[in-house]
Amino acid sequence: MPLRPARRTPEAALPSGTLKHFRHGTHRVVTPTETLERVRRLMPVLGITRIANVTGLDTIGIPVVMVARPNARSLAVSQGKGLTLDAARASGLMESVEGYHAEHVSLPLKLATYNELRFREAVVDVAGLPRLSVSLFHENWRMLWVEGVNLMQGSPLWLPFDLVHTDYTLPLPTGSGAFLMSSNGLASGNHVVEATLHGLCEVVERDATTLWHARGERAQARTRLDLDSVDDAGCREALEKYARAGIAVGAWETTSDVGVPAFTCSIIDREPEAFRPVAVASGMGCHPSREVALLRALTEAAQSRLTRISGARDDLHRKAYESARDGVAADRLRTRLREEPAVRRFNDAPSYDGATLEDDLAWVLGRLGAVGVSQVVAVDLTKPELGVPVVRVVVPGLEPTHEAPGYMPGARAQRAMREREES
Numbered sequence: 001m002p003l004r005p006a007r008r009t010p011e012a013a014l015p016s017g018t019l020k021h022f023r024h025g026t027h028r029v030v031t032p033t034e035t036l037e038r039v040r041r042l043m044p045v046l047g048i049t050r051i052a053n054v055t056g057l058d059t060i061g062i063p064v065v066m067v068a069r070p071n072a073r074s075l076a077v078s079q080g081k082g083l084t085l086d087a088a089r090a091s092g093l094m095e096s097v098e099g100y101h102a103e104h105v106s107l108p109l110k111l112a113t114y115n116e117l118r119f120r121e122a123v124v125d126v127a128g129l130p131r132l133s134v135s136l137f138h139e140n141w142r143m144l145w146v147e148g149v150n151l152m153q154g155s156p157l158w159l160p161f162d163l164v165h166t167d168y169t170l171p172l173p174t175g176s177g178a179f180l181m182s183s184n185g186l187a188s189g190n191h192v193v194e195a196t197l198h199g200l201c202e203v204v205e206r207d208a209t210t211l212w213h214a215r216g217e218r219a220q221a222r223t224r225l226d227l228d229s230v231d232d233a234g235c236r237e238a239l240e241k242y243a244r245a246g247i248a249v250g251a252w253e254t255t256s257d258v259g260v261p262a263f264t265c266s267i268i269d270r271e272p273e274a275f276r277p278v279a280v281a282s283g284m285g286c287h288p289s290r291e292v293a294l295l296r297a298l299t300e301a302a303q304s305r306l307t308r309i310s311g312a313r314d315d316l317h318r319k320a321y322e323s324a325r326d327g328v329a330a331d332r333l334r335t336r337l338r339e340e341p342a343v344r345r346f347n348d349a350p351s352y353d354g355a356t357l358e359d360d361l362a363w364v365l366g367r368l369g370a371v372g373v374s375q376v377v378a379v380d381l382t383k384p385e386l387g388v389p390v391v392r393v394v395v396p397g398l399e400p401t402h403e404a405p406g407y408m409p410g411a412r413a414q415r416a417m418r419e420r421e422e423s
């Protein structure tokens with residue numbers, strides 16, 4: 001069911017009463033196996049040629065797959081991870097599906113300047129959008145705009161098309177070059193609410209991680225998670241696999257003032273492997289449930305490591321392998337994990353687990369509203385002929401990933417950096 005701009009409230013903007021029928025490591029409407037059965041038939045239409053199980057290329061055993069879509073207009077290879085192979089397959093397949101949708105947007109667009117559009121339509125707060133260090137934007141810069149829904153009010157809102165699509169083939173669409181183009185907030189799901197919640201959590205996660213890095217190592221050290229305090233079965237399963245494989249694991253709670261649980265995780269071989277050097281790998285996770293958030297970070301770290309080992313992803317650069325050979329970052333992480341005390345207990349992190357996906361979404365929207373966020377924009381990219389819900393979520397004021405090329409710190413990151421200097 002699509003998001004409809006004409007509605008008035010967040011609750012009315014989305015269907016209600018979507019129960020979570022699957023709760024093993026994540027909260028979904030149906031099982032990963034059912035997701036695979038539903039979506040696999042679309043692979044030829046979307047140009048997906050294979051789902052490859054690459055778990056065995058590493059020693060950890062956390063299931064990881066790569067999904068190939070050779071004619072993609074952004075990344076031709078997507079990754080997936082999970083506690084089971086079907087969960088990993090569903091994760092990777094849905095990531096590839098959402099990439100296809102964002103590369104082939106068929107929604108109506110407007111070509112206009114900000115000054116031309118703002119007097120005719122409700123327009124997003126452009127001052128809060130992630131800018132490029134070489135941004136071309138000004139109020140009379142003509143570019144493409146697309147309509148979304150402000151979930152905080154249920155009303156229509158227009159935003160720059162740069163922030164929605166991922167078609168990076170040249171030449172780029174008219175007016176490109178004003179805002180940071182990425183896949184942040186792009187998500188798919190078995191239900192439109194599931195997709196929306198997933199996309200929103202990713203935006204909150206990137207903001208939390210960027211702020212955590214901006215605060216510096218002294219502040220970060222106060223967030224190191226005591227892994228012995230983790231009592232969730234899924235997280236313990238992942239940690240035990242790391243231990244058996246001789247992998248050192250560090251996790252930090254990155255939850256920001258928004259209050260939605262977020263974690264980052266870094267892993268490295270406990271002892272240096274001279275003939276098999278693997279770079280430091282990291283993962284992030286965010287979800288209303290702290291158990292799901294931490295598990296996402298733990299499994300994404302394994303996925304990141306295997307992505308480098310397989311070498312299949314398009315955006316891997318030579319420096320990623322050079323850093324593995326010189327071993328400086330690896331030694332630094334080993335020293336940090338050995339010397340930095342783990343002071344944060346897992347159950348001290350906030351957590352929320354609603355009966356329905358709408359409950360979870362309303363809770364996250366409420367947390368954002370409490371810190372002054374007034375716009376949470378969702379653009380429904382679902383193609384009726386395919387029937388897979390895909391949504392792009394944009395939240396003005398929140399920070400994008402600090403590692404993006406051309407990233408410029410926004411107001412929240414600048415404030416965090418000032419606090420670091422003053423402390």
